[in-house]
Amino acid sequence: MTEEMTGLPYSSILVATEGAVRILTINRPAQTNKLSNQCLDELVDALEAAEAAPDCRVVILTAVGEYFCNGGELGDCRTESPVDIRAFGDRFVRFHTAIVRLRKPVIAAVQGHAHGGGSNLVEACDLAVASSEATFAVPEMNFGLAPMMALTGLTRFLSRKGVMEWSLLGEAIPASRAVEIGLVNWVCAPGEVMAKAMAVANRLGQSSPTAMAACKRLYYEADALNYQRQLECGLSMLVTLLKSEDAAEAVTAREQNRAPEWKAK
8 A cells, every 4th residue: 555645735634545546544533533624625635636646446535543524623613703614614515525526436434433524424425334333423413503514415315304313313323224224335343344445446446437437427417516505505504503692502501511591492
């Protein structure tokens, strides 16, 4: 396996190449692999480099540590400005759009938990392999928030009642359930996730790159613009939500170890 470095001096991700497979690894385990602005920029840069590389046929997205991805690193909503929140959201949208529009298949190798925007990230990938110990959740409601961006992904594979159950209750589901609802393709023992992802990637690497690109385009072409609009709509609602009194109260209540006092609507 050879290490690759592209446009940015990466500090949040690792990039490696194994044959025709480009492996992007989120490397922020101390932050539960939350997506920061820098991490998002690096991931987009690495995806663009993979797209431009003629010897790259498949991309695997994985992570280091207990979490695959624990959503976005938004900071303290009480002090972050709407402009800062939107700037993060714009990067989030750009990253997901880059995955969807990439001509090459993207496989999520989910070695750890995928919560919040992490579940959304798994959905954005074309295929997904998960550890039997991984869990999936959109838990924002448990913290006085709502999964405004993640809802876009949920609506693509769940029924309305499934979306409402998962988002309103905020409960985590095991990998076996993630397969049943169509979020994940395969579940493996914890130590076998990357091996399975590589086996799938190597099989895809033998296929016609033109045919694979056409397959992705055929599936996503009609939906891609709508998907981006939904993400941007969710971002606008997220900005409003995070600057609300209830969002500030949720953070303050956690700090003070008490139940939040919601404003009546």
